[in-house]
Amino acid sequence: xxxxxxxxxxxxxxxxxxxxxxxxxxxxxxxxxxxxxxxxxxxxxxxxxxxxxxxxxxxxxxxxxxxxxxxxxxxxxxxxxxxxxxxxxxxxxxxxxxxxxxxxxxxxxxxxxxxxxxxxxxxxxxxxxxxxxxxxxxxxxxxxxxxxxxxxxxxxxxxxxxxxxxxxxxxxxxxxxxxxxxxxxxxxxxxxxxxxxxxxxxxxxxxxxxxxxxxxxxxxxxxxxxxxxxxxxxxxxxxxxxxxxxxxxxxxxxxxxxxxxxxxxxx
Numbered sequence: 001x002x003x004x005x006x007x008x009x010x011x012x013x014x015x016x017x018x019x020x021x022x023x024x025x026x027x028x029x030x031x032x033x034x035x036x037x038x039x040x041x042x043x044x045x046x047x048x049x050x051x052x053x054x055x056x057x058x059x060x061x062x063x064x065x066x067x068x069x070x071x072x073x074x075x076x077x078x079x080x081x082x083x084x085x086x087x088x089x090x091x092x093x094x095x096x097x098x099x100x101x102x103x104x105x106x107x108x109x110x111x112x113x114x115x116x117x118x119x120x121x122x123x124x125x126x127x128x129x130x131x132x133x134x135x136x137x138x139x140x141x142x143x144x145x146x147x148x149x150x151x152x153x154x155x156x157x158x159x160x161x162x163x164x165x166x167x168x169x170x171x172x173x174x175x176x177x178x179x180x181x182x183x184x185x186x187x188x189x190x191x192x193x194x195x196x197x198x199x200x201x202x203x204x205x206x207x208x209x210x211x212x213x214x215x216x217x218x219x220x221x222x223x224x225x226x227x228x229x230x231x232x233x234x235x236x237x238x239x240x241x242x243x244x245x246x247x248x249x250x251x252x253x254x255x256x257x258x259x260x261x262x263x264x265x266x267x
Contacts, residue, residue, distance in 0.1 A: 001193050003029045009193070040166060040194075077212045082219040085208035089220040090227075093205060098231070101203045104185040105228065106235040108159035110136040112151065112184075114175045115163035122163045122189070122221045129229040132247055133240040140175055147171055148178075156183030162201070165191040165209055165216060176200045189221060 007014045021032040105111055111130055115123025120141070127139040140150040154160060160179035164172040173196045180186045180200040188201035191209050198204050207224055211217040233240040251257065 001033075005193060037194075078217075081210055081212055082217055085210055085217055085220040086223050088208045089206070089224060097203050097205070101187050101205070101228065102231040102235050104159040104187065104203070105130065105161070106134070106232045108185060109157040110138060110154070110159070112138050112140050112154055112158060112160045112175075112179065113163075114140045114160065114172050116142065116169040116172050118215065118218065119163040119165065119169075119172070119221070122218055122225055123161075125222065126161060126163070126225040126229065129226065130232065133229065133233045133236060133243050135243070142171055147175065151175060151178055151182075154179050154182050154184050158182075158184045159187065160184045161187045161189065162197055163189045163221065164195070164197055165207075166195070168196055173197060173200070189224060191216075 001009070003014050003017055007017050010017070017032075018029055021027075021029050024032075026032050026035065111134075113123045113127045113130075115121075115126075123139055123141075127137050131137040138150065140147060158179075160176060162172050162176040162179075168190075176186055176188065176197055177200045180202075186201045186203070188195070188197035188204045189207055190197045190204065191207060193206065195204075205224060207220045209216040209218065209220065236243075
């Protein structure tokens, strides 16, 4: 963040931020920002998170049962953290931003979705669900080196949704920047205000990804993507219904799903 952004979030004057940096022995705000970046970079390492998980396991007071490696079960901790992530994420979404994002995804000529590495799964889910209720939804990915080609037709009539968390994938940032330059409505699903996606997004949703596990949690991202598609379906009304009916007809023609069990098989 810039010093003014941090001061706004903290609810203090910029001079207070500067005095704080001096108080802890730093020459100024830039040094404080560098220190925070280094701390985030260290936290992002998977090995460091594994060390933290092992610390939690070693702190578990329950004696391990015979013939097991230990008693620590992170189920409760992970479930509790994920619930908190969802609550915090949805609580900070403004009604105006939500309405704008829904409208952009419902009425844009095409919707382009970008998400790589760990965020690929969220991008795929969003593209798949949106594709059930409207036409012209594209997932932009780097297969065969065609990432730039996938975005060549994007324009001011379109919408681009990018998903990334720290450490941010370069192609995702470049893709959203390109969409912004082309005049498309840009939406970012990311983790904090220091995300480079925020600079190129018309609408930003900050999603909590805290976790006690080895990797950061994507549960709140999944919930947000599903909520966005549900709202788009309501916004499109009969158009969404027609698209879903067509989808069901195609699935039936190709006999996609296994036959339902009959009563005798269920007994």
